[in-house]
Amino acid sequence: MHRYIFKRLLMLIPVLLGVVFIIFFIMDLAPGDPVYMVAGDQATEEELDALREQLGLSGNIFTRYFRYVNNMLHGDFGTSFVTKRDVFKTYMERLPNTIRLASLAMIIAIVVSIPLGIIAAVHQNSLKDTASMVLSLLGLSMPNFWLGLLLILVFSLRLGWLPSGGYTGFRSIILPALTVASGLAALLTRTTRSSMLDVIRQDYLRTARSKGVTERKVINKHALCNALIPIITVFGIQFSNVLGGSALAETVFSWPGVGRLVVDAINQRDIPTVTGALVMTTMLVSIVNLVVDIVYAYVDPRIKAQYTK
Amino acid sequence: MTVLRRLLTGVLCLSLILFIAAVPSQAAGYKDSVIIGTPLDITTTDPQGSNTDSNMILFIMTHETLVELDSDGKVVPGLAKFEVIDGNTYKFTLPANATFTDGSPCTTSDVKFTFERAQKSSFTSPKLSVLSGIEVVNDHEIILKTSQPSQEFLMQLAHRSLSILSEKAITAKGDAASNMGTGKYALEKWTPGDAISVVRYDGYHGEKAKTRRIELKLMKEDSSRVIALQTGEIDVCINLPPVEIDNVSTDPDLKLVQVPSVIMLYLTMNNTKPPFDNQKVRQALAHAVNKQDLITVGYDGLGTVHNNMINRGQFGLDPNLKVYDFNLDKAKALLAEAGYPNGFTFDLAYNGSERNLMAQVIQASFAKIGVKVSLQEMESAGLKSMLNERKHVTALYAWTDADGTDFTVRSMYYTGSGSNRSLIANKDIDKLIDDALVEPDVAKREAMYHKLEADLTEICPIIPLNTSIINIGTRAGVDGAVWLGTAKHDYREIHVAQ
Numbered sequence: 001m002h003r004y005i006f007k008r009l010l011m012l013i014p015v016l017l018g019v020v021f022i023i024f025f026i027m028d029l030a031p032g033d034p035v036y037m038v039a040g041d042q043a044t045e046e047e048l049d050a051l052r053e054q055l056g057l058s059g060n061i062f063t064r065y066f067r068y069v070n071n072m073l074h075g076d077f078g079t080s081f082v083t084k085r086d087v088f089k090t091y092m093e094r095l096p097n098t099i100r101l102a103s104l105a106m107i108i109a110i111v112v113s114i115p116l117g118i119i120a121a122v123h124q125n126s127l128k129d130t131a132s133m134v135l136s137l138l139g140l141s142m143p144n145f146w147l148g149l150l151l152i153l154v155f156s157l158r159l160g161w162l163p164s165g166g167y168t169g170f171r172s173i174i175l176p177a178l179t180v181a182s183g184l185a186a187l188l189t190r191t192t193r194s195s196m197l198d199v200i201r202q203d204y205l206r207t208a209r210s211k212g213v214t215e216r217k218v219i220n221k222h223a224l225c226n227a228l229i230p231i232i233t234v235f236g237i238q239f240s241n242v243l244g245g246s247a248l249a250e251t252v253f254s255w256p257g258v259g260r261l262v263v264d265a266i267n268q269r270d271i272p273t274v275t276g277a278l279v280m281t282t283m284l285v286s287i288v289n290l291v292v293d294i295v296y297a298y299v300d301p302r303i304k305a306q307y308t309k
Numbered sequence: 310m311t312v313l314r315r316l317l318t319g320v321l322c323l324s325l326i327l328f329i330a331a332v333p334s335q336a337a338g339y340k341d342s343v344i345i346g347t348p349l350d351i352t353t354t355d356p357q358g359s360n361t362d363s364n365m366i367l368f369i370m371t372h373e374t375l376v377e378l379d380s381d382g383k384v385v386p387g388l389a390k391f392e393v394i395d396g397n398t399y400k401f402t403l404p405a406n407a408t409f410t411d412g413s414p415c416t417t418s419d420v421k422f423t424f425e426r427a428q429k430s431s432f433t434s435p436k437l438s439v440l441s442g443i444e445v446v447n448d449h450e451i452i453l454k455t456s457q458p459s460q461e462f463l464m465q466l467a468h469r470s471l472s473i474l475s476e477k478a479i480t481a482k483g484d485a486a487s488n489m490g491t492g493k494y495a496l497e498k499w500t501p502g503d504a505i506s507v508v509r510y511d512g513y514h515g516e517k518a519k520t521r522r523i524e525l526k527l528m529k530e531d532s533s534r535v536i537a538l539q540t541g542e543i544d545v546c547i548n549l550p551p552v553e554i555d556n557v558s559t560d561p562d563l564k565l566v567q568v569p570s571v572i573m574l575y576l577t578m579n580n581t582k583p584p585f586d587n588q589k590v591r592q593a594l595a596h597a598v599n600k601q602d603l604i605t606v607g608y609d610g611l612g613t614v615h616n617n618m619i620n621r622g623q624f625g626l627d628p629n630l631k632v633y634d635f636n637l638d639k640a641k642a643l644l645a646e647a648g649y650p651n652g653f654t655f656d657l658a659y660n661g662s663e664r665n666l667m668a669q670v671i672q673a674s675f676a677k678i679g680v681k682v683s684l685q686e687m688e689s690a691g692l693k694s695m696l697n698e699r700k701h702v703t704a705l706y707a708w709t710d711a712d713g714t715d716f717t718v719r720s721m722y723y724t725g726s727g728s729n730r731s732l733i734a735n736k737d738i739d740k741l742i743d744d745a746l747v748e749p750d751v752a753k754r755e756a757m758y759h760k761l762e763a764d765l766t767e768i769c770p771i772i773p774l775n776t777s778i779i780n781i782g783t784r785a786g787v788d789g790a791v792w793l794g795t796a797k798h799d800y801r802e803i804h805v806a807q
Contacts, residue, residue: 030691031687031691031694031695033694033697033698034690034694036693036694036697036698037690037693037694047431051431080501082352082353083352083353083501084353084355084358084484085501090501093500094502145530149532149533152532152533152536153536156536156537156540156542157536157539157540160540163540163542164533164536164537164540164542165528165533165537165542166503166504166526166528166542167503251529251530252530252532252533253533254503254526254527254528254529254530254533254537256500256502256503256504260502261502264350264502266688267688267689267690268352268689268690269690269691269694
């Protein structure tokens with residue numbers, strides 16, 4: 001198992017190098033020289049050249065790539081063109097907010113979706129099933145920014161229970177987390193339902209029932225445990241997505257997270273911030289994926305056996 | 310039970326006392342903290358680090374310039390008193406008790422350091438292009454010399470990017486210490502992309518601020534910003550979207566402030582590229598734009614048609630300037646004279662949703678004279694880069710500076726200037742600009758700018774389009790802020806009566 005984790009961590013290196021190169025390549029394709037954004041309208045050619053050298057923008061894409069990777073390996077993710085602040089520090093200031101939002105959204109999604117998915121599967125084709133599927137369809141269909149504004153109108157403006165935006169403590173996370181959780185819960189409900197439906201018809205459940213095991217135990221212990229792998233997979237993917245930033249929800253709720261940082265940096269052609277933030281997010285997503293793979297092993301002994309081999 | 314009740318009551322009373330003690334003391338009858346919701350991000354705390362208007366709002370609070378402009382655009386003393394010795398020599402006297410917000414004294418050495426640093430920055434060096442000598446007389450007196458007489462030198466010194474910085478702090482701690490000035494407020498906390506806050510500096514040499522703390526909170530989403538104002542989470546909502554004006558004006562708890570913007574939107578044409586190198590083509594297009602329609606679609610009707618070559622409120626603006634009326638027949642005739650009877654095709658670059666709507670109106674209008682416009686929507690960084698690299702054909706762009714007329718015309722129309730988006734290169738125009746700058750007689754200088762505007766209108770390097778209305782929503786008790794048409798609002802005296 002330790003060997004497997006070590007191997008996966010080693011695999012991170014080529015992934016990160018590839019990600020950095022793709023970002024460099026895409027940013028290079030975008031029209032316009034970023035040095036003009038930094039220097040202002042009245043800069044002379046000499047000033048522009050000096051600034052290009054100072055900002056590490058001189059040379060071709062490969063020179064800049066190797067220079068960046070070298071600095072990155074020394075823990076230097078560069079300085080923002082716009083704010084002149086250290087990119088690593090800026091990212092780390094935003095990351096806790098994103099983790100808070102992502103974690104609460106995932107907790108809400110799990111608490112809602114797994115029971116709802118189980119009920120839908122156990123009572124297939126009943127009113128409960130239809131109701132839970134309609135709910136999940138609604139959750140998937142509602143655009144995040146629309147739901148966010150609706151929640152603000154009801155809970156902030158009309159009822160005055162919760163703040164409308166910004167990070168001012170636990171109360172301020174509730175609305176953005178609900179907004180982000182709606183889509184996640186919908187997807188997880190559908191996944192839980194279909195996964196449970198696959199398992200629920202298996203012979204070993206029939207055997208368990210015939211041996212007198214209670215229905216609650218059959219569903220919660222035997223069925224759910226075996227249906228968990230696809231649910232964990234979807235959970236991992238969605239958690240990674242939310243960690244990458246929910247730019248729309250973050251904009252509506254003025255939430256100072258990673259998503260808004262990246263979007264703003266792209267709009268301002270702030271290459272060090274875009275590159276640094278995406279590289280760090282890639283690391284984070286890779287770690288989440290690794291954790292998901294390790295969880296597989298604990299949920300399914302067969303997978304653990306494979307890792308051990 | 311009685312014991313428990315007593316215990317609970319005791320705990321409750323104690324909590325109440327502790328809570329009251331924890332609340333910061335407030336200046337007589339004013340709210341402790343004012344929160345301003347803004348869609349515009351502060352990107353630097355160094356006054357010499359950018360020309361962005363939203364940043365200037367911060368520097369007005371935290372820093373001071375030697376001189377300032379009053380509401381009529383007249384130069385008045387700022388940090389220093391000033392005396393014009395002759396056309397090329399200016400003397401400034403700093404107050405003896407001026408200190409930076411770390412308590413260290415502000416002396417003329419800091420002024421010299423600031424201007425020498427500014428001369429090395431591409432953002433600020435154009436403003437000091439005529440500064441030729443700095444002579445420190447003593448700790449409080451300094452003499453600035455210019456290489457030629459300039460009627461706008463003092464006006465340029467009032468620009469917030471020339472705020473006085475601490476030599477000692479920057480030398481010891483580096484550029485990061487440029488966030489400290491001699492202003493009424495000191496920087497408290499800056500979280501880029503989220504919020505920036507300042508706190509009152511009690512050692513300020515002049516009258517102290519009424520509000521202890523001001524926070525500028527970045528809220529990019531219009532609806533969220535308005536709702537935050539309605540719920541009282543923020544006290545001021547900058548750039549209220551037109552659709553929300555009724556909601557604010559009819560709410561007794563809120564107040565609507567409307568300020569005519571002086572920021573001119575214009576259509577620039579690259580005068581070096583055909584067919585825009587032909588004056589008649591440019592004039593034809595000027596006749597084919599219905600400027601009022603642009604205001605209707607872009608600003609929901611809240612704006613003013615602009616025909617002048619400089620911003621409204623600037624010295625020398627000619628109210629009787631020739632106007633290119635909306636006349637498609639004249640436009641077609643001019644196109645035929647220019648050799649384009651069947652029109653032509655070109656790209657129009659722009660950014661933002663308002664300008665997207667306006668670009669569509671221009672496209673439809675030009676189609677009526679046979680000119681096909683290919684719309685090229687870009688993000689602001691891309692558009693600015695393209696303009697600075699001179700790769701554009703035409704673009705919708707804005708001129709925001711409204712202080713010095715010379716700065717405006719020199720930036721926009723002088724040969725080779727960085728902000729000369731039309732790339733006009735005309736020696737007569739350059740000479741007029743140079744002559745007007747050194748002309749000491751006010752009436753003659755005004756007449757020179759009238760002539761300059763008339764000549765520019767004839768050459769038509771750009772088509773001035775319109776200015777908008779700046780809509781601001783505030784809570785009912787908010788007072789003291791100076792709302793400016795340049796959008797560089799002055800919050801130093803903002804307060805909310807309790």
